[in-house]
Amino acid sequence: MALWDRLKESATTMQGQLVAKKNDLKSGAFRDASMAMCALVAAADGSIDPSERQRVASLIATNDVLQNFPADDLQARFNDYCQKLTVDFAFGKVSILQTIGKVQKKPTEARAVIQIGIVIGGADGDFDKSEQAVVREACFALGLNAAEFDL
Template sequence: MTLWDRLKDSVQTMQAQLTAKKHELQSAAFRDASMAMCALVAAADGTIDPSERQCVAQLIATNDVLQNFPPDDLHRRFEDHLDELTTDFALGTASAMREIGKAKRRPAEARAVV
């Protein structure tokens, strides 16, 4: 089995575990940390390409675990983080990390965000 296949299997397993815990992942801290993490992923290379923005936005809209939250609210939070990252990458990253840090109060949520 190649590294890519193992990674793909690992991601599928983690997604199944998250789906099973969906009812535990309903706090505002989880919502905000998840959107901050999504924005950091979209901007991982230091730029925010429109295709990356669209791809992550689609993932947010279709993710089973995130169905606990209104899609418009998630999209707005995601876009707000992207705007911060675009305006000032360092400050935007710090802001996103603060949001992610708030999820540490609940270990299950912190693991789900990461």
């Protein structure tokens, strides 16, 4: 099976797992960690180009699990995290990883945040090395084994 096919299959499987847990994923900490993860994946290479930002924003708006929250609230939080990364990537990344780490004590939410990062990263068909690296860092911030997610 080609790498692209495996990636697509994995992202589809993870999205299905997220939808199955949708009712458990309603906390403010999960909302914030998810938007932080989306911004981190969008900026994985150190910058966020407008087309990538728009693509991720569209994915957020159409993600079944994230529909537990108002779309305009998610958009505002995503934009705020993107702004932090744009102003100072290194400092913004530390702040964002701290936000992601706030769901560490809730394993369902922690795994869901990682799965959202993988789904967002693989949505364009190329879950590249920089995207994989930031999702691995998020695993570390959450105390999760990256190998559990094939990272």
